Amino acid sequence: MTGRPVVETTSGRRKIYRKRFSHMKLIAKLLLMSLLLCSMPVFAADGDYDFPYADPLVATILGTPTAQKAPMVTDIPVKVLDLTIFPERKVPDLFWYNDQLRCSVAVQRGKAPLIFVIAGTGAGFNSDKMLALQNTFYQAGFHVVSISSPTHANFIASASELGAPGVIRDDANDLYRVMQKVMEQLKGDIEVSDYYLTGYSLGGSQAAFVSLLDEEWKLFNFKKVLMINPSVNLYTSVNILDLMLEDNVPGGIEKTEEALRRILDKFAAIYSSGDFVKFDHEFLYNIYRGLPEPPKDENLAMLIGLSFRISSSNMIFASDVMTNAGFVVPKGMELDNSDSLSDYQRTLMRISFVKYLDEFLLPLARASNPQITRQALVDGDSLESIESYLQRAEKIGVLTNADDIILAPGEVDYLKQLFGRRATIFPNGGHCGNIDHRAVAASLTNYFARP
């Protein structure tokens, strides 16, 4: 195995790290203690929760304003691990940079609990939301292992047994294998007291299936598991996101590029007329605040749908190359580093996630199990399919928002009913828009701190 851990820090501020960090730890501990003193209501809407956006689409896009974010520790000692999951696997030349699975671990000094965090659809181990969760859990005293989503191209190429994600039970198997490899790699380097598990979005749903798997294999015996903004039914959620793009592009889906061009030009006009210094997060807030009228919901929905489509394009392309399925890349075609991929990308912008599930994944799943039906695949990719486990497993909880856009009507109530006291529902925040809000961060910390 070539994956020698590389010590990195999240920024270069090594020298001032220790002092500031000890303050942070103290504050985190005080916060933890004060939270332990008050019991947590199922509805987390108390005075501390001041997430500003009532529109779930705005919340999903803009996220938490800087002033309301949980404080960030600037210098978490992070080891990046490069893992060889299948030593026999020969990754196609095109993916020469994806032959190993890249993940990270933030290490505490001395013995500490360890939490695995699974990223959401299309996201890497070091995406913004993953860094926010790493920040929260590190401050709460955990070793934090961050794992890319099984839908991320790097995971598909290096760690997916089938070479195509979407059957959550299979994805859970892949994740479980990765978690074992991580622990093998870290053996002797860190001391772990107990194991915990979480994930957001699709990663949240996958966490529940990984937990179920662990009941059988008992390698980790997770003390607690939390699903953050999970989908209840994968098909329902991806269909909502597919339609956000397809239903909202003016003139139809074939005009997506024109629509994006207009948005970029509008940005450019605002940017060049205003007194903006940098093109960054603050810039987006300033634009939003300065708009003469609130942005139209169909435009916001289109942006979310577009971002999702870009993620799913990456996923489908990687799966197609890995399985040689002939979906958009002709069967037997061996692409290499010098080949233009633009046409594949453009083609994939027209292909929905649901189409992938029906026309790519289902035939692939049938190859190994001819009896499997579409309905069985749809049903299997839902929390309903493991609801008896979720109902009785006291260690599993859910944290989501009443206005999460990936949930269909009734699904929030379903989660409340299924989890009862183990459900934390914030009144607004959209899909993961509030994941780094200080009240949510405190709630996450509190959930895992409770016995």
Add this chain to the structure above:
Amino acid sequence: MKRMHFLWLLAGLALLTGCAATVPAERAKYTLSDFEQPGATRPLAVFDPFETVNRGLYRFNYNFDRFVFLPIVNTYEFILPNYVEDRVSNFMDNIGEFYNFTNGALQLKQKSAGITLSRFLVNSTVGIAGLWDPATRWGLQRQDEDFGQTLGHYGVGNGPYLVLPIFGPSNLRDTTGLVGDTLAFNAVDPLNFDHNEDWELPYQGVKAVDTRHRQPFRYFKSGSPFEYELVRLLYTEKRKLQIAR
């Protein structure tokens, strides 16, 4: 002589990367022609006639980064305290005001050129030879300008997209701009290298390391199969924004 080396490098890379993919056995289930007429408008397309060479250079840059550039940058970051690194960055930025000023002036942006001049004066004196940047705290924001932007300001188009060795994403206009800025700097010679030849090489070295030190981008870090396309689009849009200001 230097330029000759560069051309040989390009030619070599083109040869190395020029092998085509194997011929497909059958048609894919979905192809672009299922969704698009040939010749359909592509408002986000970037003109990239040298894509094969560019992709080769993109990979070359990854390797150069990994085996040469980043190890040097990491050593630099390991040895120097962050405080000193920041002073170096400020110093380089202050000298870089040369480009901001000349190009602000060439674009007849009086306010921008005025701010740049004030920044230079303040930072060179109060900021002690540019090691500190009090000007920004006083509300004089840095005005990033370069000759590529000047050309764009006067209507010169992008030209073909280029991935330059070591420098990374560019296009014909911005590469011309880079050359123009360098020639102007050498002609004016604000640091008087003509009489301090021994200092030129260390200066260029530190400048390169400082630039990479401040650039968080890492090749292939996104893991996306379409990273090349994404970087190409983002670079082009970013330059468009800068020029429009």
